[in-house]
Amino acid sequence: MPPKRTTQKSTAAPVARRAPTREAKTRSAATTASLYKDSDAYAEGDFLSDISDPASDIESDTLDGAAESEEETFIKTRGGRAKKTVTTGGNNSNKRGAAATAASKKAKPPKNTSSPAGSTTSTSTSTTGSKRKASELKFSPLGMSPSSSQSSPSVRYSPNTPISSPLTGGSDPVEDQWAEKYAPRSIQEVVIHKNKINDVREWLRIYTNPHDARRDPSGGAILVLTGPAGSGKTAVLRNLAQEMDLHIVEWINSINANNIIQRPVMPGQEKEAWRPASIDEGTGFSEYAPVMRSFQEFFSRAHRFSPLQLSNGKPRQTQTQNAPGSLNSSSPAPSSSATGRMEAPRTGPGTKNIILIEDLPPVSASSSRKIFQDTIHNFANSRASSSSVLVIIVSDVFSKLSTELQFSSTRESSDPALTMRTLLPPSVLGKLDSGGKNDNARIRQIKFNPIAPTFVKKALKSLIGQEFRGRSAFAPDSAEIDQLIEIHDGDIRAVINALQFMCYLPSKRRQQFRKAARQVEEDREGLSTLEERSLQGQDSSLGIFHAVAKVMFNKRDWGGPLEEFDCDIVKVPSNAWHKRRPPLSFNPEKDLIEKLPVEPDLYTLMLHQNYTKHMNTIDECATAMEYLCVADRLQSHPSFGNAGYTQTVQMQPYMTSVAVRGMLLAPTSAGPASANAFGGPKKHFWPELFAVNRTARANDEMFSEVAYDLAGREAVGLATGSVTGPGFIPKAVIRQELVPMLHKCLLMDPYRPVFQQLLRGGSKAFVRHGAGAYGTKAGIVKKEFGEGDEGFVEELYAGTESTPSSTGVTYETGDNQGSGARPGSGFSAGFGKAKLTGQQQRVDPSVVDDDPIEFSD
Template identity: 25%
Template sequence: MSGSSPGRPAEVTDWLEHPSDDFFGSTGVPPCAVPVKPLKGSSGRGRGQKQKDLSPVPENSKAKAPPRKRAKPCAVDLPRATSRQNRSRAQDELPWVERYKPETQNDLAVQKKKIEEVETWLKTHIFQRQTKQGGSVLLLTGPPGCGKTATLQILAKDLGLQVQEWTNPLSLDFTKEDLRSMFDHDSNFHTFPSQAQAALFQDFLLRANKYNKLQMLGESSENDKKLILIEDIPNQFYREPGSLHDILRRFVRTSRCPLVFIISDNFSGDSSQRSLFPTEIVEELCIFNISFKPVAQTNMMKVLNRIAAAEASMNREKNYTLDRTSLELLCRGCSGDIRSAINSLQFSSMKDWSLEKEFWSKKKKSSTIKYEEAGVSKVQKKSRHDTSEDQEIQAIGGKDASIFLFHALGKIIYCKREAVSEAESPQLPGHLSKHHRDTLLIQPEGIVEKSHKSGSIFNLYLHQNYVDFFSDIDDVVRASEYLSTADVLCSNWSTRLVMENYSASVATRGVIHSNTSRAFAHQQGGMGFRPLHKPQWFLISKKYQENCLAAKSLFSSFCLPPECLQTELLPYLAMLTNPMRNQAQIAFIQDVGRLPLKRHFGRLKLEALGDKDPGVPELFCCDGDGADGDPEGLPLPSSQSSGSDLPGSQPQPIAAQAILEEEELKIEEYDSD
């Protein structure tokens, strides 16, 4: 270790001579890790690094050189029996999701239709590529743990495709200058090289698209078909989706192999799919979207049964075998996430987990006793599980059971009920018999909570949509009264946060109870699917706020509050004939001060609510700190532009110019002094 041997490469000598170089002071090559996960089969190293590795290293210096990576334990060096034991121990220690991972399409707990859709797309875009025009980008979406990745991996294996996957670098190859400026007090970390992430990604995509993997000794060269998989999306693209779009445009022009993105749905409202792949880009680049559903309970049960049986036959002394009721409870607690279900199964089967054991045995006892006592039918048993027990199971190892607003609204509006016998439920006195309903199978407050929307936003959606599901005008009147009450409960901003929950409860239960056409289980069929829409309130409120600001600034000399300006002064000014001083004022008077009696005043067009819509329209998604927002978190307009940024789908406010051209304007001068 004393000196450098004559044949030793410079990098080794440097390392030995400056072992404790300080972080910023050294002059060597940056010590960071290789940023991009190597393409399978390629060397996976940067150009410079590759050159260094290729330089001849003498035997003796090799021994002294610091290892670049920790050497993997090599099975070949060990006696055979030990290596077999190790392997089976390693297999034992694997989490069950890994140990029982699906090997064939039949093992997959995913809907067959979805597997076929992905397979057909892959075949079309890989094997019939010559005839295909345009880019080949596939977007797989769906809730976490529904088997998107597992499906793609199995199909790739079956079709003999190599998968080249991008993994976000853990650390980037910073130069010392980068580091120095990053940690500089004045820099506020602004110089963090996030741009480099996008550049690395682009570089990866270009290389993966252009080059085949290196052919290893013994590998056949017959199949060089491949796909590029992106599951780990660089953070930079969430901040600047435009940079991803540019890279994709370039990729699509030169693409030789398909590109597959896997994105999991999230329920928090900041839909990554929507921001990364807006409709314009999907259309422009012909991106094909296949949306997976949560794993069905029957499929989930099959997988859990299979695993439980396999474990029971192998590891009786270590694990409990859960019975069918426990497995069913487990399935329901996992909201269609097979990964979470298998993990929960593993934990709850372990004998060491005494608490879990207690839980399961209690669970089992209580459910058996309950049903035995009640003597209820199997169907009834199932539906009751859905309500009360689901909530209990969520608390223990269960998965967050969020639902999209679309489904939450559907549950309230369609309000499933179950017929109960007179013996089971107490009867109402005669004078209240009109309020008798079958038992509700949902818990409205729970549904609102799972939708992750505030009570007032949920009420807005309900208000917009409930009428289509009613058939009696008296019912509509009652429901609207409940909605008005709910509105009043939220009207005081200082108590709004607390009252919102009560308000949502009044609104949802009020609407459900008022709808006599869905009061009994036997009436529930035949409604069919009806689309849901976004509240018009968002646009109207935005327009109102803008008008208030515009009125205040254009007619400030009148010193009147905006409501008074718009409802009293402007209608009066609109009737005078002398022109006002400026065009903006005239336009505003025409827009706000006159009801457009002559022209056709179209209602705002309704915007459909998609099944994965986050619920708050883009026009209200503020990315700042919300400093200029109102107490509900909805931003106030920042300019006076009246209606200029209403979406194209909406009727635009009457343009002053058009009015001036079409009608003879008579506006009198009005002196405010």
């Protein structure tokens, strides 16, 4: 490989690499478009690669010599080459190098032409962008950092192919985002309380120093940063890493729709294409499992990487020399240095890795979540992993499901919110120290709070100072800034985005906004007009706690005048007049159902769980249940036939409406039972039904086992004419006749030969102990909920699909003390109380009431 070409390439690299130096979050701004581009371009590349395969050798030669400026040919070659590379394996690194060089050559002309123009039109950006993506996809094994591409073709981490330069021109959408452009460049610029920063710094210092006496060496160290979006979690970590010379290896999900490529960001902050070898080249479509596999691979590499450097400084050195980051720091334009805010760490021997997981792999499915949790668990429990620390950043987003989302998500796949509690394995959660007790805990959580308005303002002032450089006529004034800060409530990223957007408003509208803001300054009432503008903050959704309370406490002007029926419009017969109530203080559809934080289905269940306490008489209960029934049937009306799910979903708004309004109608003139009617304040509980269904499913499995035992051996190959068996006998008979009777027999005479022969261990234990255990309330779990308990929602669903182990008895035996209240933990199958294991199920007494009824007479 001629060395000249390599150098050419590396000079092109720093400019090129700026574009991909994005965090996952900021990327999202441009994602909608690029997703589309990606898939398009991918198909194109694929197709081209097929047709150009035989000719690729010749073409690459041509390219080597003459610098053709036609992009199309370029793509063809690269596509074809990639295909070839894959099929022939790693022995043609030379050729690949050649293609890479050609690529960098090729990339230059468009860049040069577009940069002077200052602004590329959006169409040209998108075409070049898409081509870049195509080449990336097809070509990831090439174009590594120079040292690695020369040394071995099997190195997996490789920077982006350097043809992205057009994107870094003046019109780069991401470049222009102020949130990115003016991101803090040093820890001093991060506007967060010093103590918080010190907490993180101290922890990092302890656990990245292998000789620190305070560290707990028993396993991998994990730091969990939580807090609302835009509270500076990532900024603190990145800037601290820079300050402390730490090296961040980040997992970033592919923005590609089918999740083929994962790009861990490596030291020089170049975004690198990493393609797991296992992906099927031909189809390009892979399920979630390979993504998780590549996650595991990423993880094991990431934490094995560092010791290698420790033992051998040499390769490290070379990498530092050639690392694009070092070039980055010397890049000329001020704007580019702003983007490359994270200078490459001056890495040396002893530098530690921070493995950063912020962009979560797709863990909504329980199987992939398991893989994720296992990976974390292994990390936490292996001493070998002490060479790096793991940082997980989780935003406490409690996503409200908008109406739109409700329609697109099913219960199984919906992903209402990923919180720390559902994300981390129980073993890790158990050891998690959320601050206070031991600042040096190996597994530590640090909570970030929304940034205080004064801090936000300080940051904004400095930003405006830099952006406008004294041209104060355009600069937003203080009133406007205050308004923005107020709307966005401590989310600094959102504030900056909104600020930027505001500054781009046409002058006329800008004037309006400024006027409104100034008015607000004087008169707080003006906020409503302000909110009508497009600069609104996030939609407010109700907390689940309030959503339930709203209906349960049934806010009306009780005792006031009854609602008047407008008899001109609807003739209400006098016999319905007893249904008159005082007017409601809110509109159930608009103020409640649209803002529900959970699926309507779950919400209805919660109403059902809690309504009895708010009813005065049984008649009121009957009315409430009547409407719940109607609502339930709306969901599954027989006339829908097999149309099934879609129909059900379409009926959901009606269903919720009926349930809620019915509930509201139920209390008669006296109003809902007052808080102290039965003594004590009323607590609300999560629905028990989920736990019940889970137990029922576990028991159902066991009944099938029993049935199979009863039939199995008799039936196979024997001429007995036995008619007991899974295919023979209705389930109802097994559950309601056979097993109850066998249960009685077994209780009397467990060693009777007939049972010994018929039933195997598991099903025998089930029949003996489970089938008749009534009155134990086993499997019914009650958990109170209060404010901020939303994370429980997924836990409710989480176990829905879980199948019991073969005996159906065990669910969770340990590791759940620290995880707070989990429905699975206190739960044993319906016959758990009497089960043989002798293992006392741990039930947190504060969580599971022995007596599910909360009344004292």
